Amino acid sequence: MRARLYPALRGLFALAGLVFIGFALRDALRDPDLTLLPSAGGIALALLAVVVGLIAATIGWARLLGVQDPRVVARGFLLAQLGKYIPGGVWQVVGQVGDASRAASTGGRTATVAFVVSVATQVTAGLLVGLPLTFLDATPTWLRVGIVAGAVVSVGLLLQRRLLTWLLLSLPWLREAADETTMPTRNAMVVSTVTGMVSLVAAGLVFEIAYTAPEGTTAAVVIPAYALAWTIGFLAIPFPAGLGVREGALLLLLPDGASAAIVAASAVVRVVYIVGELLTLGLAQLPMARARTR
Numbered sequence: 001m002r003a004r005l006y007p008a009l010r011g012l013f014a015l016a017g018l019v020f021i022g023f024a025l026r027d028a029l030r031d032p033d034l035t036l037l038p039s040a041g042g043i044a045l046a047l048l049a050v051v052v053g054l055i056a057a058t059i060g061w062a063r064l065l066g067v068q069d070p071r072v073v074a075r076g077f078l079l080a081q082l083g084k085y086i087p088g089g090v091w092q093v094v095g096q097v098g099d100a101s102r103a104a105s106t107g108g109r110t111a112t113v114a115f116v117v118s119v120a121t122q123v124t125a126g127l128l129v130g131l132p133l134t135f136l137d138a139t140p141t142w143l144r145v146g147i148v149a150g151a152v153v154s155v156g157l158l159l160q161r162r163l164l165t166w167l168l169l170s171l172p173w174l175r176e177a178a179d180e181t182t183m184p185t186r187n188a189m190v191v192s193t194v195t196g197m198v199s200l201v202a203a204g205l206v207f208e209i210a211y212t213a214p215e216g217t218t219a220a221v222v223i224p225a226y227a228l229a230w231t232i233g234f235l236a237i238p239f240p241a242g243l244g245v246r247e248g249a250l251l252l253l254l255p256d257g258a259s260a261a262i263v264a265a266s267a268v269v270r271v272v273y274i275v276g277e278l279l280t281l282g283l284a285q286l287p288m289a290r291a292r293t294r
């Protein structure tokens with residue numbers, strides 16, 4: 001019974017995700033801030049960056065689950081990304097953890113702990129990619145201290161696996177899930193952090209392509225700023241996909257940037273990411289389509 005029910009639920013999830021991502025794409029294309037699109041070459045490079053970033057994120061997720069072949073969880077992970085467009089704010093987590101529990105045969109406890117740890121590695125990745133901002137004279141002292149302190153603490157926690165396990169056990173809803181058997185290895189957490197950095201650099205590149213930067217503002221500034229702003233929006237749970245929060249953080253991190261240029265670039269990024277996520281999901285379906293053909 002369960003074997004039949006799961007494909008049906010997965011199909012409904014995919015259908016709902018595609019419907020709402022269609023609404024999101026429609027709204028993004030109607031966005032009045034979508035004033036200036038990059039060149040065809042720029043759009044192609046941005047889509048390639050999105051695909052690379054999603055592949056890196058898939059690899060990091062697989063390693064946290066203890067899966068050596070990312071293709072095992074790729075379809076479910078990429079399909080779960082559509083869940084962030086479904087109202088409710090929990091469907092991406094539900095889809096990602098639920099699919100991993102089944103596809104990777106890890107069990108719900110291991111998949112739940114892996115997701116919580118993935119949040120920690122993603123935040124660590126954002127702080128590490130954002131470190132170059134601490135060398136800029138325009139960056140406030142309090143922000144420099146916060147970035148460096150956050151990076152040191154987060155890296156230290158990931159390297160001290162036992163301490164991280166103890167912290168997860170202090171969370172009431174993880175007490176029965178987190179232990180030495182369900183915690184990812186230190187190596188897996190390092191790989192997840194590195195792939196998270198690749199994913200954020202790719203996202204920053206997409207923004208840099210779309211952003212009309214003031215004279216003297218280079219990609220070496222824009223990409224770290226976007227990575228850090230993305231991380232702040234990622235932690236802003238009440239706000240869908242960090243909308244609004246991310247743009248506000250960019251205004252702080254790019255003081256020479258005009259708000260209109262930042263908002264316009266953010267609108268382009270949303271469109272490119274929606275198309276890129278659909279493209280990557282379609283590419284992930286090719287191996288299964290070939291298997292069915294055979």
